[in-house]
Amino acid sequence: MPRTAVISDIHANLHALSAVIEDVQAEQCTDIVCLGDVVGYNAYPRECLDYIRSLNCPVVKGNHDEEVLHEEHYTRMNPVARQAMEWTRAQLSDEDLTWLSRLQYQRIVRSQFTMVHSGLDQPKAWNYIFNANDATGSFQKQFSMLCFHGHTHAPKVFVWDGHRAVDYSYLLEGLNENGVAEVPLTPSVKHFINVGSVGQPRDGDPRACYAIYDSDAQTVLFKRVEYDVTGAQQAILSVGLPEYLAERLEKGM
Numbered sequence: 395m396p397r398t399a400v401i402s403d404i405h406a407n408l409h410a411l412s413a414v415i416e417d418v419q420a421e422q423c424t425d426i427v428c429l430g431d432v433v434g435y436n437a438y439p440r441e442c443l444d445y446i447r448s449l450n451c452p453v454v455k456g457n458h459d460e461e462v463l464h465e466e467h468y469t470r471m472n473p474v475a476r477q478a479m480e481w482t483r484a485q486l487s488d489e490d491l492t493w494l495s496r497l498q499y500q501r502i503v504r505s506q507f508t509m510v511h512s513g514l515d516q517p518k519a520w521n522y523i524f525n526a527n528d529a530t531g532s533f534q535k536q537f538s539m540l541c542f543h544g545h546t547h548a549p550k551v552f553v554w555d556g557h558r559a560v561d562y563s564y565l566l567e568g569l570n571e572n573g574v575a576e577v578p579l580t581p582s583v584k585h586f587i588n589v590g591s592v593g594q595p596r597d598g599d600p601r602a603c604y605a606i607y608d609s610d611a612q613t614v615l616f617k618r619v620e621y622d623v624t625g626a627q628q629a630i631l632s633v634g635l636p637e638y639l640a641e642r643l644e645k646g647m
């Protein structure tokens with residue numbers, strides 16, 4: 395039974411990644427894909443990158459994976475982002491940077507689904523898709539029934555009704571109460587699904603978030619996973635990253 399774990403926006407949070415991987419194994423997932431932003435914000439960029447590379451799984455590039463390569467852009471960032479980016483770059487080897495630079499912006503996996511970090515219409519523009527209106531352009535470039543994305547760090551479900559994008563995120567209403575929510579996929583309807591963030595959730599729930607695509611059952615199961623938030627915060631402070639990055643983890647914002 396093919397069950398694909400879809401993870402995104404790990405952001406160098408090894409505590410969250412380890413907890414999610416343990417859950418992925420308990421769920422008996424058969425494979426895993428990663429929607430980018432492996433690095434940035436948290437204290438373990440090299441360890442998270444090593445882990446993702448060791449999986450030898452499909453990965454697409456996120457904006458942090460790209461920005462870390464371009465030191466000439468750092469001066470344009472706000473002070474918190476700049477400090478985090480400079481620190482992150484110093485942790486990575488030339489070989490790590492080369493690996494990141496070779497990631498594709500979008501991929502189709504087993505002719506079943508597409509993966510992209512932000513949107514399919516301008517994947518290199520890193521647009522944020524918060525609502526159905528924002529999702530319209532991406533649907534026009536989506537040629538599979540299912541596409542997974544990340545980037546906003548908030549789980550969402552959008553569908554194309556033949557004329558326009560519609561927000562079906564009410565299907566996720568039980569997610570934060572129950573820790574799980576199952577979304578049935580409608581045959582012949584395009585779905586554009588944000589799987590949330592492993593390492594820095596921003597939807598008010600500090601627990602890690604990821605999804606499992608069951609291609610036989612045609613469902614996407616969203617899951618919240620508890621992890622050692624305090625440990626991740628202490629790691630941020632102990633390497634001298636901005637305090638704000640530690641604070642936001644416990645608020646899930």
Ligand code: ZN
Binds near residue numbers: 405431
């Ligand atoms: Zn991100």
